[in-house]
Amino acid sequence: MERTLKKYFAVFTVPTIIAFTISFVIPFFMGVYLSFCEFTTVVDAEFAGLSNYVKAFSNMDFLNALWFTAKFAVIAVVSINLFAFLLAILLTRKIKGTNIFRTVFFMPNLIGGIVLGYIWQLVINGVLAKYEMTMFADAKYGFWGLVILMNWQLIGYMMIIYIAGIQNVPGELIDAARVDGANPLQVLKNVTIPMVMPSITICLFLTVSNSFKLFDQNLALTGGAPSRKTAMLALDIFDTFYGRIGFEGVGQAKAVVFFILVAVIALSQLALTRRKEVEN
Amino acid sequence: MKTRKVIRILLFLLLTVLSVLFLAPVFIVFMNSFKGKFYISDTPFEFPNGETFVGISNYINGIAKTGFLNAFGWSLFITVCSVAVILLFTSMTAWYITRVKTKATSFLYYFFVFSMIVPFQMVMFTMSKVANMLHLDNPAGIIIIYLGFGSGLSVFMFSGFVKSIPTDIEEAAMIDGCNPLQTFFKVVLPILKPTAITVAILNAMWIWNDYLLPSLVIGTEYRTIPVAVQYLIGGYGSKDMGAMMALLVLAIVPIVIFYLTCQKHIIEGVVAGAVKG
Numbered sequence: 001m002e003r004t005l006k007k008y009f010a011v012f013t014v015p016t017i018i019a020f021t022i023s024f025v026i027p028f029f030m031g032v033y034l035s036f037c038e039f040t041t042v043v044d045a046e047f048a049g050l051s052n053y054v055k056a057f058s059n060m061d062f063l064n065a066l067w068f069t070a071k072f073a074v075i076a077v078v079s080i081n082l083f084a085f086l087l088a089i090l091l092t093r094k095i096k097g098t099n100i101f102r103t104v105f106f107m108p109n110l111i112g113g114i115v116l117g118y119i120w121q122l123v124i125n126g127v128l129a130k131y132e133m134t135m136f137a138d139a140k141y142g143f144w145g146l147v148i149l150m151n152w153q154l155i156g157y158m159m160i161i162y163i164a165g166i167q168n169v170p171g172e173l174i175d176a177a178r179v180d181g182a183n184p185l186q187v188l189k190n191v192t193i194p195m196v197m198p199s200i201t202i203c204l205f206l207t208v209s210n211s212f213k214l215f216d217q218n219l220a221l222t223g224g225a226p227s228r229k230t231a232m233l234a235l236d237i238f239d240t241f242y243g244r245i246g247f248e249g250v251g252q253a254k255a256v257v258f259f260i261l262v263a264v265i266a267l268s269q270l271a272l273t274r275r276k277e278v279e280n
Numbered sequence: 281m282k283t284r285k286v287i288r289i290l291l292f293l294l295l296t297v298l299s300v301l302f303l304a305p306v307f308i309v310f311m312n313s314f315k316g317k318f319y320i321s322d323t324p325f326e327f328p329n330g331e332t333f334v335g336i337s338n339y340i341n342g343i344a345k346t347g348f349l350n351a352f353g354w355s356l357f358i359t360v361c362s363v364a365v366i367l368l369f370t371s372m373t374a375w376y377i378t379r380v381k382t383k384a385t386s387f388l389y390y391f392f393v394f395s396m397i398v399p400f401q402m403v404m405f406t407m408s409k410v411a412n413m414l415h416l417d418n419p420a421g422i423i424i425i426y427l428g429f430g431s432g433l434s435v436f437m438f439s440g441f442v443k444s445i446p447t448d449i450e451e452a453a454m455i456d457g458c459n460p461l462q463t464f465f466k467v468v469l470p471i472l473k474p475t476a477i478t479v480a481i482l483n484a485m486w487i488w489n490d491y492l493l494p495s496l497v498i499g500t501e502y503r504t505i506p507v508a509v510q511y512l513i514g515g516y517g518s519k520d521m522g523a524m525m526a527l528l529v530l531a532i533v534p535i536v537i538f539y540l541t542c543q544k545h546i547i548e549g550v551v552a553g554a555v556k557g
């Protein structure tokens with residue numbers, strides 16, 4: 001079969017390969033090359049060595065965005081997973097109306113980032129208005145606003161994955177632990193959590209990568225205000241590209257750094273998952 | 281047993297309160313969409329009353345200012361066509377590179393997987409320039425861009441499923457005289473259906489809500505819904521909060537309808553996508 005199929009290479013793969021080349025392969029390598037160049041459009045590039053990288057790392061906005069993103073990611077990842085896991089436990093206890101609750105909690109996940117950002121801008125500014133403040137007065141409001149927004153969006157999603165994990169824990173295992181005299185907390189700690197470890201890994205990975213790559217929500221909720229203090233990495237890169245003429249090279253260098261950061265996180269996560277799989 | 285029942289009722293109440301909290305932001309936006317534009321920022325948590333109620337004028341205003349109906353049309357066109365194209369071509373590619381084992385096909389596979397971890401900001405500037413040069417900066421051209429960007433996850437998911445199906449049926453079909461194309465469309469594609477639903481849902485959710493890619497590639501000439509929402513705020517100096525609220529409601533309604541009609545598939549698709557991705 002393989003031999004006949006081989007002749008059909010063009011029919012089966014060429015459309016995808018062409019689209020993939022245009023939108024990913026060429027832009028990716030061009031991007032890596034241009035990060036070492038000075039340019040405003042892509043055709044006037046002049047080699048400039050590492051100067052873009054030097055500029056990127058001496059740019060306070062970029063360093064601030066890096067720190068802001070890291071802080072945000074840690075708090076968002078911990079809070080989202082904690083709440084999602086608690087909800088999943090509640091919703092696997094056969095309480096009345098479980099399906100409706102599940103539907104409600106998952107819904108925000110489907111709304112796009114731009115729309116989510118403006119919804120929460122209204123709500124948070126409405127709350128702060130009572131104290132005669134707006135979200136743009138201090139970066140801490142924008143920070144916690146983003147954390148709340150992200151929780152609202154992702155708790156339902158992670159909850160669904162945890163529910164699937166918890167439902168896969170064999171009932172006999174829990175019964176056996178109970179017979180042996182374990183209290184509910186011990187069952188949770190020694191049976192349920194180890195058994196849903198794969199779900200936890202997936203959820204951690206998804207929340208980490210979503211937090212790091214956050215853009216739409218950031219743009220709509222604060223747009224970086226006040227004075228770029230709430231701009232995360234993706235927004236800072238966007239602003240460097242399109243906000244100032246002549247900084248395209250620096251933007252591209254920041255983007256390469258961003259890519260390496262995301263790739264390292266993704267790969268170490270992958271390695272971790274692989275190791276877990278061997279243990280099982 | 282009695283304390284157990286009490287705990288159950290308490291938990292039920294807790295979950296009800298949480299659900300109300302979850303729905304509150306959307307409800308607040310809905311409520312404000314019927315208020316005059318100067319009453320929204322100051323008192324967003326008050327119901328519209330005789331003084332502040334403006335009927336559906338915010339909706340008329342918002343639709344007129346952004347061309348929302350056109351935006352809805354373009355969003356629908358781009359999402360439906362892109363998903364169809366992605367399903368067709370990536371399933372073919374995935375089947376081919378899984379069944380034909382050469383250096384080239386495994387290289388392709390790893391390149392597709394690699395593209396999944398590259399953040400969009402890495403390629404956005406160069407990609408939009410390439411798209412301009414090739415005249416893909418219109419609603420039809422962007423479908424090709426979406427095929428390219430969607431191919432990573434989609435090929436990965438289809439390949440994962442193809443690996444799990446035995447080759448016997450395909451071989452039998454070939455021996456009976458089917459050529460590879462007939463084999464694919466008559467035998468393989470029907471088997472791929474569950475994965476195809478998952479891939480379709482994941483891509484549809486992404487493309488429908490995508491803001492940055494259409495705004496960079498097409499600009500504001502043909503606006504999709506997210507671009508129209510952002511355009512209303514970014515475009516003019518003073519923003520019309522009334523039109524804004526109406527537009528947010530209009531942007532949410534199609535998603536909620538879609539969600540409530542195919543909830544089962546969406547939740548299953550998301551779980552399957554997460555586990556494999």
